[in-house]
Amino acid sequence: MKLSKKVVLLGHFGVGKTSLFRRFMDNEFSEEYKVTLGVQIKKKLIKFPDGRELSMIVWDTEGHSISIEDTRKSYLLGSHAFIYVFDVTREETYATITKDLEYLKENYIKVPVIVIGNKLDLVNEKEIRSQLTEKNIPFDDLTSAKTNKNVESFFLDLAEEITKQA
Amino acid sequence: MMKHQSDHSQFNPQVQVIHVTYDNIIIENDHTFFNWKEDTLILDAHPFFEILREFEKNDSSSDKKVLNFPCIHIEDDKTEKICDITLTPEKDKITITLFDYTTKYKDLNQIAQQKNESILLAKELELKNKYLLEKEEFKNNFIANINHEIRTPLTSILGFVEVLEKTKLTFEQEELARIIKRESLHLNALIDDMIDLSKIESGKLKIVEERFSIQNLIDGVHESYSRIAKEKQITFETNVDSNIQEYLIGDRTRVYQILNNILSNAFKFTEEGKITFSVIKNYQRTNKLSLNFKIEDTGIGIMEENIPYLFDRFTRFDAGKRISGTGLGLAIVKNLIDLLNGEIKVTSMPEKGTTFNIKLPFKFEIIKTTPERKKKRYTLPKSAKKYRILVVEDEEVTQYLIMKVLISQGNFFVDIAINGEEAINYIERRKYDLILMDLTVSKIDGYQATQMIRNNYGDKFISAIPIIGFSGRSNDAARDKCIRSGMDDFIAKPFEQEELIYKITKQIAKKAAD
Numbered sequence: 001m002k003l004s005k006k007v008v009l010l011g012h013f014g015v016g017k018t019s020l021f022r023r024f025m026d027n028e029f030s031e032e033y034k035v036t037l038g039v040q041i042k043k044k045l046i047k048f049p050d051g052r053e054l055s056m057i058v059w060d061t062e063g064h065s066i067s068i069e070d071t072r073k074s075y076l077l078g079s080h081a082f083i084y085v086f087d088v089t090r091e092e093t094y095a096t097i098t099k100d101l102e103y104l105k106e107n108y109i110k111v112p113v114i115v116i117g118n119k120l121d122l123v124n125e126k127e128i129r130s131q132l133t134e135k136n137i138p139f140d141d142l143t144s145a146k147t148n149k150n151v152e153s154f155f156l157d158l159a160e161e162i163t164k165q166a
Numbered sequence: 167m168m169k170h171q172s173d174h175s176q177f178n179p180q181v182q183v184i185h186v187t188y189d190n191i192i193i194e195n196d197h198t199f200f201n202w203k204e205d206t207l208i209l210d211a212h213p214f215f216e217i218l219r220e221f222e223k224n225d226s227s228s229d230k231k232v233l234n235f236p237c238i239h240i241e242d243d244k245t246e247k248i249c250d251i252t253l254t255p256e257k258d259k260i261t262i263t264l265f266d267y268t269t270k271y272k273d274l275n276q277i278a279q280q281k282n283e284s285i286l287l288a289k290e291l292e293l294k295n296k297y298l299l300e301k302e303e304f305k306n307n308f309i310a311n312i313n314h315e316i317r318t319p320l321t322s323i324l325g326f327v328e329v330l331e332k333t334k335l336t337f338e339q340e341e342l343a344r345i346i347k348r349e350s351l352h353l354n355a356l357i358d359d360m361i362d363l364s365k366i367e368s369g370k371l372k373i374v375e376e377r378f379s380i381q382n383l384i385d386g387v388h389e390s391y392s393r394i395a396k397e398k399q400i401t402f403e404t405n406v407d408s409n410i411q412e413y414l415i416g417d418r419t420r421v422y423q424i425l426n427n428i429l430s431n432a433f434k435f436t437e438e439g440k441i442t443f444s445v446i447k448n449y450q451r452t453n454k455l456s457l458n459f460k461i462e463d464t465g466i467g468i469m470e471e472n473i474p475y476l477f478d479r480f481t482r483f484d485a486g487k488r489i490s491g492t493g494l495g496l497a498i499v500k501n502l503i504d505l506l507n508g509e510i511k512v513t514s515m516p517e518k519g520t521t522f523n524i525k526l527p528f529k530f531e532i533i534k535t536t537p538e539r540k541k542k543r544y545t546l547p548k549s550a551k552k553y554r555i556l557v558v559e560d561e562e563v564t565q566y567l568i569m570k571v572l573i574s575q576g577n578f579f580v581d582i583a584i585n586g587e588e589a590i591n592y593i594e595r596r597k598y599d600l601i602l603m604d605l606t607v608s609k610i611d612g613y614q615a616t617q618m619i620r621n622n623y624g625d626k627f628i629s630a631i632p633i634i635g636f637s638g639r640s641n642d643a644a645r646d647k648c649i650r651s652g653m654d655d656f657i658a659k660p661f662e663q664e665e666l667i668y669k670i671t672k673q674i675a676k677k678a679a680d
Contacts, residue, residue: 014282089293
């Protein structure tokens with residue numbers, strides 16, 4: 001049986017979850033902002049150079065306004081990884097990050113959480129990296145769905161990581 | 167977050183029911199909206215159904231829990247729905263119930279879309295604003311620096327032209343010198359305008375409230391423009407309402423700048439006929455009054471469609487460009503009038519003329535006041551010997567120009583120091599009557615050198631030497647900094663020879679009187 005893993009995109013509204021989703025799934029990008037209703041789900045087959053294959057099922061969830069606890073628990077069921085996305089230009093989208101990560105860690109012990117700062121095209125990368133570090137904001141990568149910077153590589157690294165899970 | 171539908175009876179959704187085995191094979195489907203065939207894998211129908219693997223994994227005791235998934239987008243080649251989905255595990259099968267709420271969710275979505283959009287738009291505007299402010303700051307710094315860099319050579323050009331004009335010249339040389347002077351003055355005016363506009367736009371231009379004689383201001387304007395009117399052979403008339411108080415409180419410099427700009431335009435664009443300058447009182451309440459300045463000309467006029475763009479920067483409607491101007495004058499006028507809380511209106515007819523009406527508010531003192539002091543005259547104290555001036559300046563051309571100007575007066579010896587350190591060495595060895603100090607010289611700058619002179623010498627002749635600072639930075643901040651550092655006066659580059667001599671004479675005379 002083909003290996004299948006579920007990954008859920010989480011984060012505040014308007015941070016670019018759907019843009020990352022569309023960029024990775026279909027290599028598309030739109031400047032137009034459209035609210036995501038509930039959840040959209042797509043599957044992508046990833047072929048590794050050594051011949052292994054992974055069917056990555058990505059759930060693009062509706063953004064929350066205040067806390068990640070607003071996200072429907074059923075959406076998170078059976079997840080193999082969470083991608084927590086924030087917008088590097090909007091502080092309110094990473095202001096609650098520590099609390100949100102604690103919540104995920106407590107309730108989904110075995111599920112790794114990867115933190116992504118999106119909309120890198122709108123800022124100076126060096127400046128934002130140092131600002132986030134100064135504010136003790138944990139992040140694994142910075143991406144731009146618009147320019148496709150670090151998107152493909154990030155998802156492929158994640159795919160590699162989750163295939164190692166039992 | 168969107169409120170999802172928990173009560174499925176409320177909106178009468180269409181419902182589709184599918185039964186699948188624990189191996190995810192469709193046993194039964196009512197085909198209400200998704201036509202997935204029996205005996206096929208439901209996992210191939212849509213990736214959502216991968217969630218059914220959860221039931222495979224769990225043991226029989228816990229897998230009987232019903233799972234609800236609200237607002238799931240389900241689509242296949244033909245159909246697209248937004249459904250609430252219920253998965254009900256039974257003994258040998260799992261029942262999947264799809265409740266179609268597409269219409270309802272889409273309606274609710276509009277509210278969320280508007281709310282989120284407005285928040286994102288506000289952030290976008292904030293970012294754009296930040297970017298524009300950074301650009302503006304860069305522009306202002308650039309202008310301030312370029313101002314300094316241009317004014318220094320411009321000082322030399324204007325100064326040497328004045329020296330040149332005093333030598334014996336042929337008619338042609340005289341004409342060429344006149345053109346160089348005119349163009350240099352034009353460049354100087356352009357720099358002044360750019361600085362003013364930049365200050366206004368960055369909010370750095372401060373409006374001052376000072377007591378001044380409005381009559382004196384109007385007389386000055388009348389005198390200057392009467393001379394031009396005579397040269398152009400046109401009529402210039404000034405009418406002033408006799409009910410206006412002589413002394414008003416307002417920003418005299420900016421009022422003069424506004425009137426000067428409008429009148430200068432009127433004279434530029436009027437070749438024959440008449441220019442009328444009228445000042446009337448609109449109203450007066452307690453200690454406040456409003457004046458209307460009307461400037462009417464019989465010049466070339468402005469096309470009606472061009473009037474809305476009249477106050478834009480670099481706007482010029484004289485296609486032939488026969489008439490000189492920076493294109494910034496009226497933009498400055500409009501900005502200044504806004505800062506003064508005034509109003510400006512323009513009416514015009516091509517080939518007939520233009521009328522500007524400017525309303526400006528002022529205050530006045532109700533108590534009896536003393537008249538304004540006139541600029542005091544100074545003369546150099548009688549002396550058997552010449553006065554010795556130390557010029558601290560690193561630019562060779564400026565050194566040469568100042569030497570020329572001072573020596574031509576016949577009353578001064580001049581020494582040159584190229585930096586602050588050298589200046590200190592000079593004053594320790596020689597007695598000087600005055601120091602002309604450039605503010606940006608190397609090693610020790612003009613401010614530091616002044617503080618050292620004022621504070622480090624017991625010899626009063628050294629510590630009390632009059633010092634005049636000079637710089638290409640012709641702003642109030644530079645002047646204030648000079649005075650704070652201990653200088654007696656300040657002169658901006660490019661300076662008029664007359665003004666330089668006046669300031670030197672004034673300081674030497676004051677020192678002698680002390």
